[in-house]
Amino acid sequence: MQLPRGKNFAIVLLFLTVFHTTTKSGTDAEELSVDVGTEEEVIAEDDEISTGKASLVLDDNEDIDSAFNNEDDVPEENDECSRISPKEIFHNEIHLRLLHALDEMSHFVEAVLIRIESALNTLLPHVQESPIGNLRVEDLFPEVRRFLHGTMRDVYDVVRASWRDLIRTHVAEASDASQQLNALRIVRDAQIQGEEKIKASLMELSVTLRAIILNSIYVLQESLKLPEHTEPKEAAAQINQKLPKVAPNFLGxxxxxxxxxxxxxxxxxxxxxxxxxxxxGPVNKMYEQLEDLNKAGPSTENLQIYWKSMIEESHLRLIEDPIEPPKYEIVYQNEEYLAGLVLGLMATF
Known part of the structure; x- marks a missing residue:
């Protein structure tokens, strides 16, 4: 196996600590017409996340709507709440699926980082003059957490705000298909760009983990002081023999x-x-069907039929693919399975 060069990868690791402190959550994406708060609010929110005061990980008994301030603030005429509305789709399905996706990612990130962080603290004392020793573990991991959780919170805020704008538009412009189509386009774009931001953050996590793991292999090989022309298989055998002593953990x-x-x-x-x-997927389909309806010059009645159909499809999705209570803590206790996901992440990006 071609092992990495220690000094070069040490530079990569040191660069990552700087990169994560200067990079905003996710990649620069096309700005959407959705207000997600001031820069000061985002910074304050990131500080809360880093100290454990705010997280996408919810307790089993915690009310999701309360946790995310998801009260219904879209008034309708005569205080009536129409079930033929995008509000029904958002609250019954989309919001929960969004939370579950981000919550799962949050648990995965934490399960990996907490194990790698602990493993490095175990490994470093056993390796003299380690290039990893130049990395301040206590600085890197909080920054990685802040970056990833900040990205997830940003995605949640933007997607949720876009849906609320769609609901408001539906209430205010009940017979205007073009206005509703514009609002649904913002929802679609917010979700697509949110997915791209998550992808970019996972790519950064992959780069960080790759640098740490390959450096760990390198410094462990160096600590063995093997002859210069040792065969890769022999080097691997020697490392495997020592691993249980210095890294009997997830990193090992x-x-x-x-x-x-x-x-x-x-x-x-x-x-x-x-x-x-x-x-x-469902929102892309909703948008395409509303776009076709708009081209045909829809009436108020046709719009009601459209939303009724979309709600029925949402209910069918919930039957075919129900939203099950998450069991991420149990799933990610299996370190063999978790290691497979990490290696898959590194292979993907």
Whole structure:
């Protein structure tokens, strides 16, 4: 296996600490006409996330609507609440699927980072003059957490705000298909761009993990002081022999798997990158059907028929693919499975 050069990868790791402190959540995407708060509010929110005061991870007994201030603030005439409305689709399905997708990612990120962070603290004392030693673990991991959780919170805020604008538009312009189509276009674009931001943040996580794992292999090999022309198989055998002593943990599992399979990305199962697929797919279809209806010059009655049809399709999706209570804590306790996801992440990006 072609092992990394320690000094070069040390520079990569040091660069990552700077990168994450200067990079905003996600990649620069086309701005949407959705107000998600001032810069000061975002900074304050990130501080809360980093200290554990705010998180996308909810307790089993915590009310989702209360946790995310999801009260219904879209008034209708005569205080009536119409069930033939995008409000029905959002509250009954889309909002929950969005929360579940982001909550799962939040649990995955935390499960990986907490294990890698602990493993590095175990490994470093065993390796003298380690280039990883130049990395301030206590600085990097909080920054990675802040970056990833900040991205997820930004995506949630933008997608939720776009849906609320659609609901307001539907209430105010009940017979105007073009206005509703414009609002639905913003919803569609918000979800697509949110998915791209999540993809970019996962790519950064992949780069960070790759640098850490490959450096760990390198410094462990260096600590063994093997002869210069040692065969890769012999080097791998020596590293495997020492791993249980210095890295009997999640990091050691990842190192062993990479030593055994090499860095060839085709050796690992890649992950799906469309993390919001359970909401982007239905909304794309909704948009296409409303676009066709708008071209035909719809009446108020046709719009009501359209939304009734969309609600029926939403109910069918919930029957065919129900939203089950999450069990992420249990799933991610399986370190073998979690290691497979990490290697898949590295193979994907």
């Amino acid at each position: 599992t990842l190192m062993m798997k990479i030593i055994e399979k090499g860095e060839n990305r085709d050796a690992y199962k890649k992950l799906l990158t469309n993390t919001l697929r359970y909401i982007t």
